Amino acid sequence: MGTPLGDFVRARRDAVQPGELGLPERGRRRSPGLRRSDLAARAGVSVEYLTRLEQGRDRNPSPAVVNALADALRLDRAERAHLRYLTKITAGTCPSHPQPAPAPREVRxxxxxxxxxxxxxxxxxxxxxxxxxxxxxxxxxxxxxxxxxxxxxxxxxxxxxxxxxxxxxxxxxxxxxxxxxxxxxxxxxxxxxxxxxxxxxxxxxxxxxxxxxxxxxxxxxxxxxxxxxxxxxxxxxxxxxxxxxxxxxxxxxxxxxxxxxxxxxxxxxxxxxxxxxxxxxx
The missing domain is CATH 3.30.450.180 (Beta-Lactamase)
Structure with missing residues (x-):
């Protein structure tokens, strides 16, 4: 099962074109954006680790890894804040689905x-x-x-x-x-x-x-x-x-x-x- 953090990293990887980072195009691909190997190399992590992160099998990356991914993906300030937020909530995510309940509507x-x-x-x-x-x-x-x-x-x-x-x-x-x-x-x-x-x-x-x-x-x-x-x-x-x-x-x-x-x-x-x-x- 994926996680919000993994989904976001994968979505941002798909949105970045290799040419934007000075990387060569490598012919036609089934999916857009960067290859996992390209992002892993730029962030200084292994392809295996990045795969686990995107697929939700690793839920607690270190601050150093989070910052390295943000730099590699060239995230702006708002995107970096969202990446940190998703890291926080993903680390505390229970594998079971939370029991849905509407938010309180009372105003003090x-x-x-x-x-x-x-x-x-x-x-x-x-x-x-x-x-x-x-x-x-x-x-x-x-x-x-x-x-x-x-x-x-x-x-x-x-x-x-x-x-x-x-x-x-x-x-x-x-x-x-x-x-x-x-x-x-x-x-x-x-x-x-x-x-x-x-x-x-x-x-x-x-x-x-x-x-x-x-x-x-x-x-x-x-x-x-x-x-x-x-x-x-x-x-x-x-x-x-x-x-x-x-x-x-x-x-x-x-x-x-x-x-x-x-x-x-x-x-x-x-x-x-x-x-x-x-x-x-x-």
Whole structure:
């Protein structure tokens, strides 16, 4: 049985072309990317060891090996952080499948009070599984007509992968899908991750399953929204981690002046009065 760590190393090896590392092409191959022997040589490990790691038969590589693999694969900062995270969770993985269980949806009163202080700003409390746990009225106004909050227990990940309206709302749907799939790995617990994937993958299909297997590390930029009312909005996301709750407080700010004007008009029509001081400063 494979492991998240082994899957990630294999996916990154498949994504690197030999020419990028100054290695000669060796004719047609059944699979893309680097050969195991090429990566093993660059990382200073044996092919046998790399095979065991990719196949999940070795679950506890040393920090030196992890760093050597990161260097050999030319991972960027975010990819290195994900490699270290997968190393940590793989070392503690039990061979048996964790008992699936949904993540708690409760939000502490102090967090709700903090959220209220952000009104009339656009903000929500979520977790890495995509559950929308609380939000300001301005967030509801921003997402009105999109279908995101229609469910009794709204979930952004399920919305992105299963609701056709999501592809119209997010012009950069592939980037948003990469983000949501990647964040599942960072969920509150192994049991919550198992519950989310077991309930989501049958509905989302390869669009989600393939991303989970590839471990695409997203490079998060401004969020583009093609709002049903007409304007296209560019929003930055400022995220406050709540580690004791395994939740995040996310504030959405206009990334440019046209978005600031369009957002102000949209919220005004919805009866919200946005404060002009809530804007991104580069």
């Amino acid at each position: 009163p102090a967090v709700l009070a903090t959220l209220r202080l952000l009104e009339p700003g656009v903000a929500m409390v979520t977790n890495r599984l995509g559950d929308v746990l609380a939000h300001t009225p301005a967030f509801a106004a921003l997402t009105a007509g999109t279908g995101l909050l229609d469910a009794d227990a709204p979930n952004l990940t399920r919305y992105v992968f299963t609701d056709p309206r999501a592809r119209a709302l997010f012009p950069d749907w592939d980037d948003v899908a990469d983000e949501q799939a990647f964040d599942l790995w960072l969920g509150p617990s192994a049991s919550a991750f198992a519950w989310s994937t077991e309930t989501l993958v049958p509905d989302a299909g390869e669009a989600l399953a393939g991303r989970l297997d590839r471990h695409v590390v997203p490079h998060r930029g401004p969020l583009h929204l093609a709002h049903p009312s007409g304007p296209t909005l560019r929003l930055t996301r400022q995220t406050l981690e709540l580690p004791d709750d395994a939740q995040q407080l996310v504030v959405f700010l206009p990334a440019d002046e046209p978005t600031e004007r369009a957002l102000a008009d949209l919220l005004h029509k919805a009866g919200q009065q946005p404060e002009r001081r809530l804007r991104a400063i580069s």
